[in-house]
Amino acid sequence: MTYDVIVVGAGPAGSSAALMAARAGLSVVLLERGPYPGSKNVYGGVVYGRVLDDVLPGWWEEVPVQRWVTRRSTMVLTGTQALTVDFRSGAWGQAPYNGCTTLRSDFDGWLAGKAVEAGAQLVTSTVATGLIREAGRVVGVRTDRPDGDLRATVVIAADGVNSLLAKELGLLPKTDPKHLTLGVKEVLSLPKDVIDERFGVRGEEGVDVEILGCTRGIAGGGFVYTNRDTLSVGVVVSVDGLAKSEVRPEQLVADLKAHPAIAPWVQGAEVKEYSAHLIPEGGYDHLPQLHAPGFLLTGDAAGLCLAAGIWLEGVNFAIGSGLAAGRAAAAHVLGGAELSSYRKDLESSFVLQDHKRLRKAPALVLSDRVQQRYPQLIADLVEGLFTVTNPTAKPGAISLLRGAAKRNGVKLRHLAADGLAGGRTFR
Amino acid sequence: MGGLVVALLRCTDLRAEVDPLSGAITREPRTAALSASDAAALEHALRIGSAWGARVLAISLGGPEVEGPLREALALGAEVLRVATHQSYLEELVADEQALARALVTALAGELPDLVLCADRSADRGTGALPAFVAHELGVAQAPGLVSLELASLDGGETELLAERRLDYGRRERMRVPLPAVCSVEGAGVRLRRASLPASLAASGATIPVVDAALVPSAVRVVQARPARPRPRHLPAPTGTSRERLLALTGALLSHEPPVVVGPVDAPEAADALLEFLVHHGYLSRAPSGWAVT
Numbered sequence: 001m002t003y004d005v006i007v008v009g010a011g012p013a014g015s016s017a018a019l020m021a022a023r024a025g026l027s028v029v030l031l032e033r034g035p036y037p038g039s040k041n042v043y044g045g046v047v048y049g050r051v052l053d054d055v056l057p058g059w060w061e062e063v064p065v066q067r068w069v070t071r072r073s074t075m076v077l078t079g080t081q082a083l084t085v086d087f088r089s090g091a092w093g094q095a096p097y098n099g100c101t102t103l104r105s106d107f108d109g110w111l112a113g114k115a116v117e118a119g120a121q122l123v124t125s126t127v128a129t130g131l132i133r134e135a136g137r138v139v140g141v142r143t144d145r146p147d148g149d150l151r152a153t154v155v156i157a158a159d160g161v162n163s164l165l166a167k168e169l170g171l172l173p174k175t176d177p178k179h180l181t182l183g184v185k186e187v188l189s190l191p192k193d194v195i196d197e198r199f200g201v202r203g204e205e206g207v208d209v210e211i212l213g214c215t216r217g218i219a220g221g222g223f224v225y226t227n228r229d230t231l232s233v234g235v236v237v238s239v240d241g242l243a244k245s246e247v248r249p250e251q252l253v254a255d256l257k258a259h260p261a262i263a264p265w266v267q268g269a270e271v272k273e274y275s276a277h278l279i280p281e282g283g284y285d286h287l288p289q290l291h292a293p294g295f296l297l298t299g300d301a302a303g304l305c306l307a308a309g310i311w312l313e314g315v316n317f318a319i320g321s322g323l324a325a326g327r328a329a330a331a332h333v334l335g336g337a338e339l340s341s342y343r344k345d346l347e348s349s350f351v352l353q354d355h356k357r358l359r360k361a362p363a364l365v366l367s368d369r370v371q372q373r374y375p376q377l378i379a380d381l382v383e384g385l386f387t388v389t390n391p392t393a394k395p396g397a398i399s400l401l402r403g404a405a406k407r408n409g410v411k412l413r414h415l416a417a418d419g420l421a422g423g424r425t426f427r
Numbered sequence: 428m429g430g431l432v433v434a435l436l437r438c439t440d441l442r443a444e445v446d447p448l449s450g451a452i453t454r455e456p457r458t459a460a461l462s463a464s465d466a467a468a469l470e471h472a473l474r475i476g477s478a479w480g481a482r483v484l485a486i487s488l489g490g491p492e493v494e495g496p497l498r499e500a501l502a503l504g505a506e507v508l509r510v511a512t513h514q515s516y517l518e519e520l521v522a523d524e525q526a527l528a529r530a531l532v533t534a535l536a537g538e539l540p541d542l543v544l545c546a547d548r549s550a551d552r553g554t555g556a557l558p559a560f561v562a563h564e565l566g567v568a569q570a571p572g573l574v575s576l577e578l579a580s581l582d583g584g585e586t587e588l589l590a591e592r593r594l595d596y597g598r599r600e601r602m603r604v605p606l607p608a609v610c611s612v613e614g615a616g617v618r619l620r621r622a623s624l625p626a627s628l629a630a631s632g633a634t635i636p637v638v639d640a641a642l643v644p645s646a647v648r649v650v651q652a653r654p655a656r657p658r659p660r661h662l663p664a665p666t667g668t669s670r671e672r673l674l675a676l677t678g679a680l681l682s683h684e685p686p687v688v689v690g691p692v693d694a695p696e697a698a699d700a701l702l703e704f705l706v707h708h709g710y711l712s713r714a715p716s717g718w719a720v721t
């Protein structure tokens with residue numbers, strides 16, 4: 001039997017694509033290698049669900065939420081110092097909310113359930129091992145099950161970062177350590193009331209902390225997210241930088257947990273889970289070709305994760321691109337539209353608009369100065385501002401900045417140039 | 428030969444979380460799966476069923492979470508049946524294997540299977556008594572704890588069922604199993620086959636037949652549930668007088684070295700002191716090439 005659409009991977013991108021295609025009335029098979037959707041998936045912890053407003057109205061009433069993020073902190077750490085910019089919003093704790101912490105096994109299962117309700121057939125514990133191609137067109141997939149070939153008009157690869165299907169078609173390079181980061185994470189168990197007290201939240205309120213300067217100078221950053229009765233604590237670092245440093249990733253998580261600003265949060269917690277996963281961070285300038293005859297590439301498989309310093313948003317981008325892939329497949333099967341309409345659809349949506357606007361962000365944020373010099377420079381500056389030096393009079397801010405820049409080997413013109421570049425990147 | 432082979436399957440969360448302090452168990456319905464022994468029971472049922480040309484019926488008692496593994500059995504060509512019950516009654520039944528056996532046998536609606544296969548013990552509770560109770564309810568023979576179960580050909584095209592099970596001290600017992608029988612198997616020797624993709628697709632949308640569990644009154648009433656306590660180890664009876672035993676325990680009259688206070692010292696000196704201590708007590712030897720554990 002030939003299906004209209006085969007979607008490989010029941011992550012957020014795959015389930016969204018399957019949902020959209022099934023809603024259009026197509027016959028859809030959603031293949032997942034894990035025993036259930038989300039069983040194999042790793043991420044930090046926050047999903048921004050507004051992308052679902054039109055597709056699943058009132059999604060927030062049923063999404064399997066751990067906590068609604070009402071407090072967002074950005075931290076700069078050095079060996080012994082910490083500077084935090086902390087923001088809280090009551091609005092983020094009410095419908096339609098902003099972001100929520102949720103566990104992937106819950107969230108992915110919920111979203112895949114929506115695709116199944118719409119008519120998609122989910123088959124788990126099944127690995128797509130390759131593509132079936134005829135006359136230059138993808139016409140199906142091979143799987144590891146007996147009698148496992150399956151044919152379809154469109155194959156949507158939503159198999160996540162390092163997509164083997166995209167590599168088979170030559171859409172992705174064989175290896176690409178420069179544009180990949182490695183995320184490692186521990187889930188730490190603590191009673192809910194202890195988390196509430198330590199993070200200053202109540203009920204379903206949660207906290208998202210993004211951290212710079214906690215990775216021993218390896219390009220990257222760290223995070224702490226509050227779940228109901230667990231914390232997600234981890235780091236994301238450049239694969240290239242990590243290999244060169246010869247530091248083991250779990251040492252970086254151990255460092256982070258031992259930092260004087262973080263240790264009180266995690267004290268007494270028990271490690272429940274340790275996981276690691278790659279993240280595509282190439283950004284707009286390194287996106288692969290997103291379609292081939294009979295084939296669409298979506299979510300992390302297409303490198304559509306937005307990693308731009310203070311933002312690490314992959315799930316909403318995976319959902320946004322998955323929905324567009326489902327729409328493009330439906331338009332192709334039902335009306336003969338070209339699959340290239342997928343890219344156009346993405347260009348007109350937040351998915352590629354944000355990527356395009358922030359195209360310079362990955363290089364800037366992962367640059368040596370931002371990673372290795374500025375955290376210490378900023379911390380020194382702030383320490384200088386708040387250290388009372390009596391009986392000596394207070395130093396001026398400019399002289400403090402000069403001193404901090406000099407001590408950290410930063411020239412003021414570099415500072416100005418990076419400030420300008422930052423302004424342009426994030427304008 | 429025809430007939431009916433039944434696989435009684437327990438689907439449970441194989442990675443349930445146990446709170447180390449309270450012993451509270453958190454089960455995830457979506458991770459309900461067959462244990463290795465349950466999977467072996469199903470595989471034996473499929474093999475023997477196909478050799479006999481018999482119907483294979485996979486039965487599991489529980490909520491909708493057992494439908495995943497039942498769908499897998501369906502994709503492998505078995506008929507399936509979910510025996511539905513509400514959670515509190517399920518807990519009662521699981522505590523009382525006789526009542527559980529009665530509920531499962533009642534679900535067969537009077538049909539007498541030629542062979543019933545199940546796991547030697549369930550992954551989560553596991554006294555291993557269920558197969559015996561099922562055999563009792565059906566009034567048939569039982570062969571518990573099998574590591575292998577094979578069909579041997581006899582003259583005239585007939586077959587007989589040969590089973591093997593472990594005995595103590597590494598011995599094995601080979602048995603000829605008279606039919607009908609209940610056989611419980613260890614998760615050994617066979618691996619559950621994988622369903623083909625077309626069959627998995629067909630099973631993914633199929634409706635699983637459900638019957639309500641017969642409300643069999645349970646003879647066991649759960650008064651209190653506590654964390655499992657490991658059985659005490661068997662210790663040899665003490666020898667000697669109580670005075671001698673106390674002396675041996677405390678080492679009171681033996682010569683011993685008093686504790687040595689080292690330090691305060693810095694880390695390298697402390698490490699050296701520790702190494703000295705280990706060498707002195709014979710745990711380490713100082714080899715020319717470095718340290719070696721003795």
Ligand SMILES: Cc1cc2nc3c(=O)[nH]c(=O)nc-3n(C[C@H](O)[C@H](O)[C@H](O)COP(=O)(O)OP(=O)(O)OC[C@H]3O[C@@H](n4cnc5c(N)ncnc54)[C@H](O)[C@@H]3O)c2cc1C
Nearest residue numbers: 009011012013033043044045046128160183299300314315
């Ligand atoms: C440490 C870390 C922290 C992160 N933090 C956040 C965050 O806080 N917020 C956020 O929005 N994003 C975050 N991300 C990014 C986010 O996880 C991804 O962008 C998102 O999961 C991409 O979704 P996807 O559906 O494209 O891919 P995935 O979620 O990777 O899903 C791919 C699916 O395909 C299946 N699959 C793969 N190969 C096959 C195959 N051959 N056959 C069948 N199935 C297959 C997999 O099992 C999986 O279910 C983080 C990522 C990491 C690693």
